[in-house]
Amino acid sequence: MALSGGRENGRTRDPQPTINDVARVAGVSKKTVSRVINRSPLLNEETRKKVESVIAELGYVPNPQARALALRRNFLIGLLHDNPNAQMVLNFQEGVLEAIRDTEFALVVRPVDRHSPDMLEDVRKFLEQQRLFGVLLLPPISENDALAELCRELGCGYVRMGSAQLDDDSHIVASNDRDAVRAATEYLIELGHRRIGLVAGPDGFRSARERQEGFLEAMAKHGLACGPELIARGSYTFETGRAAAERLFEANPRPTAIFASNDEMAAGVLQAARQREISVPEELSLIGFDDTPIAAHIWPPMTTVRWPIVSMARAAALKLIHPLDAEKQPAHFLSDLVRRASVAPPP
């Protein structure tokens, strides 16, 4: 009579009831319970109600590990990133969690070190060991094609976040950084700026390249010169932004505006300007990229390009979760310019 897992007496404090308990109490087979859980259409309405009430009464929750074993796939989605910037990572997590809210999916995070020679091996071990449903790749490591290839080889789903079309639409969610920066630069030009400096991002970053090209396109389109003295490269950090600004300030005549390829470098530019007593925006206009909190919290509040990372993250997660409808999720997102106080017409 007593099925496995059954405990007839009220003594044992239930270590989570199982599907067997539900079946026994409801007086049906385990399979029927399983059908109720998985919303099988061919099911007598009465038995469904009965089973559902027993489920509620017992507080039954399916064991995800057992499900994973039987289905030969689990419900964990991984977030692989190389900490491009804390706020961005967290915003991304937020978007993913919006997408998987009220599903059985969970998000596991995994920072990786893109400079480590065995980064790829580390990721492989991680994927083999955890057998994730799929992974989300954040820039800059999302630009690594070998990583995508590894996922394919391991049969692990993946979606990449990027600044451009890096993969087919079912595997990418991209912002169009080039267009956004072109528009930001044209905004400066329309205000009357002619000498505009660029703090470019590091070599090897696709985002850096896209942003630089957007900048150059705008300058070229308006016939503005943009020699090497107007371009300085940083590595997306505050300090390199400061150093890059120092170099741009040497240009003669000095630029009246600077576009920095991310906010952190823009903050560095601002500090360099302050040390030289160049006032922003009166003597120097400044635009950043990312709209991280720092942009709004420094003085003057900084004009910057905001990309809709939460929506992008949500779309990426949905693509991953519903591989068949992956193409229904938008693959391209537009960034917009957040106008604050760091931009003014040239002196």
Next chain:
Amino acid sequence: MALSGGRENGRTRDPQPTINDVARVAGVSKKTVSRVINRSPLLNEETRKKVESVIAELGYVPNPQARALALRRNFLIGLLHDNPNAQMVLNFQEGVLEAIRDTEFALVVRPVDRHSPDMLEDVRKFLEQQRLFGVLLLPPISENDALAELCRELGCGYVRMGSAQLDDDSHIVASNDRDAVRAATEYLIELGHRRIGLVAGPDGFRSARERQEGFLEAMAKHGLACGPELIARGSYTFETGRAAAERLFEANPRPTAIFASNDEMAAGVLQAARQREISVPEELSLIGFDDTPIAAHIWPPMTTVRWPIVSMARAAALKLIHPLDAEKQPAHFLSDLVRRASVAPPP
């Protein structure tokens, strides 16, 4: 002959070899393989070597879902937080990941909304559904005793991060905010400041209370007055910091120094000062708390209290993973003052 899971021909691209495959190839039982994996001491050295070589050859990796099912516990540790601040969350993740590197544990993140009336129910659902090994609680939700009680009820391990002794040593990793703030305040006093304002944190936050009391202790110890006109409350955001500063500036005489209970509010204070053309540090000294990136990136670079969050996170994770040795991990950490340019003697 052919055991389950065996594929004798080279045709099928192996969807991960199982323990059965290893056992068959090595010519032993799967229990023996299991013993090798779990480093059972009673094992013939020869058979161990043989099995190990087969494991390597086949590239066998144990399936964590199957292990979880058999062991009735998985190897997922959860991070519950209410985004106190992006950098802090990410630093915490970093510390946890240091601790679980090269283990089979993985980190799953779960933001919660502490303002939602059914926060507790959400967490309960999450824990029941995912059946985590244990969870790490970040402030401010770590201060919620009902949450800790819930974990105990559900048999889910937990470790809380806090600003004070909130739980017994095996369930807490705490910084001593009170001492740190007292020291920071005394630093101001030693420089000669007598009128010192406090931007306190929000009601209901233990950290806010601890920091406030540290401040008051220092003031009292040196016989300094600290009336209500010298205390303004904010809610740990930039904007409330700015507003609090406005109120403090009304005090007569105006304070020559301000301690803000976190960096974000301190940045708000700085902005308010700038709008009033009160120069920092010449006319106003300022100290923050947390040492988030913004502290170093604003102007002037800000003196602040840094707590060793990465080490704390590591300790918390180790406590969770090794419940028996939990007490061996330190439960208390000291914060230190990072001296930058926002503090000077009073005018």
Next chain:
DNA sequence: TTGTACGCGTTATCAC
């Protein structure tokens, strides 16, 4: 529409 029997990959029991 519902139930039976078995598989998923691992660990635990208890013989040998």
Next chain:
DNA sequence: GTGATAACGCGTACAA
């Protein structure tokens, strides 16, 4: 030391 055999909790053929 080692190996059958039975759990663990759930899903799927296939039969009823």
